Amino acid sequence: MNYWEKEIETLPRGEINKVQVEKLNHIIGVAMQSEYYGNLYKSKGIKPGDIKNIEDVTKLPFTTKQNLRDNFPWGFLACNKKEVVRLHSSSGTTGNPTVIFHTAADLDNWANLVARSLFTAGVRDTDVFQNVSGYGLFTGGLGFQYGIEKLGALSIPAGAGNSIRQIKLMQDYGTTAIHAIPSYLARLYDVFLEEGLDPRRDTKLHTFVIGAEPHSEEHRRRIEEMFGVKAYNSFGLSEMNGPGVAFECTYQDGLHIWEDAYIVEIVDPVTLEPVPDGEVGELVMTSLNRQAMPLIRYRTRDLTRFLPGDCPCGRTHRRLDRISGRSDDMFIVKGCNIFPMQIEGVLMKIPEVGNDYLITLDTVGDNDELIVEVEVKREWFSGDLYKLDKLTKDIIRKIRDEVLVKPFVKLVEPGSLPQSEGKAVRVIDKRVKI
Amino acid sequence: MAYQVSVFLENKIGHFERVTGILKDVGVNIRAITLSHTTQGWGILNLLVNNPEKAKEALTEKGVSATLREIAVFAMGDIPGGLDELLKKIAAAGINFTNAYGRNIEIGVMAYLAVDVEDIEGAEEKIKAAGLQLVPDDEVYGLKDS
Numbered sequence: 001m002n003y004w005e006k007e008i009e010t011l012p013r014g015e016i017n018k019v020q021v022e023k024l025n026h027i028i029g030v031a032m033q034s035e036y037y038g039n040l041y042k043s044k045g046i047k048p049g050d051i052k053n054i055e056d057v058t059k060l061p062f063t064t065k066q067n068l069r070d071n072f073p074w075g076f077l078a079c080n081k082k083e084v085v086r087l088h089s090s091s092g093t094t095g096n097p098t099v100i101f102h103t104a105a106d107l108d109n110w111a112n113l114v115a116r117s118l119f120t121a122g123v124r125d126t127d128v129f130q131n132v133s134g135y136g137l138f139t140g141g142l143g144f145q146y147g148i149e150k151l152g153a154l155s156i157p158a159g160a161g162n163s164i165r166q167i168k169l170m171q172d173y174g175t176t177a178i179h180a181i182p183s184y185l186a187r188l189y190d191v192f193l194e195e196g197l198d199p200r201r202d203t204k205l206h207t208f209v210i211g212a213e214p215h216s217e218e219h220r221r222r223i224e225e226m227f228g229v230k231a232y233n234s235f236g237l238s239e240m241n242g243p244g245v246a247f248e249c250t251y252q253d254g255l256h257i258w259e260d261a262y263i264v265e266i267v268d269p270v271t272l273e274p275v276p277d278g279e280v281g282e283l284v285m286t287s288l289n290r291q292a293m294p295l296i297r298y299r300t301r302d303l304t305r306f307l308p309g310d311c312p313c314g315r316t317h318r319r320l321d322r323i324s325g326r327s328d329d330m331f332i333v334k335g336c337n338i339f340p341m342q343i344e345g346v347l348m349k350i351p352e353v354g355n356d357y358l359i360t361l362d363t364v365g366d367n368d369e370l371i372v373e374v375e376v377k378r379e380w381f382s383g384d385l386y387k388l389d390k391l392t393k394d395i396i397r398k399i400r401d402e403v404l405v406k407p408f409v410k411l412v413e414p415g416s417l418p419q420s421e422g423k424a425v426r427v428i429d430k431r432v433k434i
Numbered sequence: 435m436a437y438q439v440s441v442f443l444e445n446k447i448g449h450f451e452r453v454t455g456i457l458k459d460v461g462v463n464i465r466a467i468t469l470s471h472t473t474q475g476w477g478i479l480n481l482l483v484n485n486p487e488k489a490k491e492a493l494t495e496k497g498v499s500a501t502l503r504e505i506a507v508f509a510m511g512d513i514p515g516g517l518d519e520l521l522k523k524i525a526a527a528g529i530n531f532t533n534a535y536g537r538n539i540e541i542g543v544m545a546y547l548a549v550d551v552e553d554i555e556g557a558e559e560k561i562k563a564a565g566l567q568l569v570p571d572d573e574v575y576g577l578k579d580s
Contacts, residue, residue: 194495376442383440383441383442385532385533388442410476411442411476413443413498
């Protein structure tokens with residue numbers, strides 16, 4: 001058996017579009033039960049049944065994170081509060097938190113999408129799955145938890161952090177699969193070494209599910225090398241439930257985004273017009289199943305593109321390229337637009353470079369400087385000043401070739417960069433604002 | 435030939451001291467040091483110690499980037515012209531080096547010069563051919579009275 005839900009996963013394109021049109025007309029009606037969509041759609045004369053074909057979705061207005069914040073907390077709730085059984089929320093450090101409500105049926109649909117995603121990545125009910133993810137308001141904890149249970153694998157709700165205990169759990173219960181953020185796995189590997197253990201020899205791990213922070217293909221390959229496992233890219237965002245939105249299959253060539261549950265568009269972040277197929281733009285999503293809080297044409301800020309062609313796995317749901325950044329991650333130095341992921345891509349291809357790095361933007365005199373702190377791998381250090389000097393020059397040249405700005409590169413001792421418990425901090429902007 | 439311990443060090447308060455603290459804890463004695471720095475905020479610390487293996491192991495275990503580098507150690511007279519005489523012989527042997535540092539052994543009598551040479555393997559033959567004498571390892575490490 002290769003599919004979790006064969007019929008849905010291999011539905012022909014025409015059928016997918018038909019299902020989407022039907023569901024969209026229905027969900028417009030549901031959404032209009034909320035104060036926000038009710039007022040907005042009535043004022044624009046939008047009603048269920050307006051959508052005749054899938055292209056009609058572009059006639060609907062976009063929804064933004066700011067809309068969610070402005071209508072915090074109940075403005076988007078489309079059902080009776082009595083029906084709501086759970087909420088997930090962002091930390092709200094930069095304004096009102098973003099809160100998403102779920103009915104019991106919403107949670108069940110979500111769990112099914114996570115189960116389908118994990119199955120797609122080769123996880124089975126015979127696996128022992130350790131979820132190394134914060135439980136609580138963050139969706140990576142409970143989101144995966146319910147999906148693993150739906151799939152029928154043995155779940156270990158390990159939570160985040162405490163590497164020694166994580167390793168002990170893996171050894172005690174023979175963990176075969178893990179979900180974690182990629183920067184944590186690189187750190188965990190160091191702890192294995194410090195404990196005199198080799199994850200290839202001393203664990204039964206074969207599958208990693210990595211997501212929640214952007215990472216390059218090179219970073220993924222490194223993690224696979226270190227642990228001797230296959231690492232599959234997971235994509236989700238709390239506004240669209242959380243994990244289980246798009247997932248890599250065993251071909252590891254793009255993430256199938258579940259089009260029976262979401263309408264997916266990619267638009268130019270400036271003009272908001274659809275980009276030509278295959279070009280990078282901002283991902284815009286519509287939730288088709290959620291009852292408590294449907295979101296229609298939600299601007300995710302994530303930048304990606306559709307991969308052309310069919311996937312050999314037989315799934316017809318289109319594939320997204322790995323997220324290349326967020327439209328608001330981009331920074332400008334000396335007139336050049338730079339995404340952190342471009343710099344990571346360069347660094348991870350250089351074998352002498354370790355897994356951590358930090359980009360700092362600072363004002364020196366009248367100039368903006370791009371400062372990149374890079375770890376040098378311990379085992380590569382030979383005590384030779386010339387080699388280190390040559391490495392520094394090499395890194396400078398390769399970054400400049402990629403981003404067109406000459407960086408100041410500083411080699412640092414392994415483990416000396418600030419480490420955060422959650423998502424890795426990769427960019428610090430200390431520039432004087434004019 | 436003997437080994438020095440080379441350490442990658444960021445130029446930040448407390449980083450050097452962290453290294454010496456680790457060595458103190460494992461009872462390693464330092465016999466000579468040099469510290470070179472670059473304009474890029476880091477440098478390399480070279481240490482001549484009584485037990486290089488133990489020092490490297492202890493440092494690596496604590497996450498410090500440390501490695502062993504083979505060096506040539508020569509004896510010279512602790513008198514005016516002692517170093518000059520030695521360097522002339524090294525130059526005549528056609529040996530180039532990138533770093534060097536000295537250590538006094540007996541005042542007015544003898545000192546050592548530790549030399550980080552380019553192409554350490556080729557250098558060993560040149561040293562022999564030129565009739566230069568290397569200080570035996572146990573004397574470099576101070577395990578035996580010289």
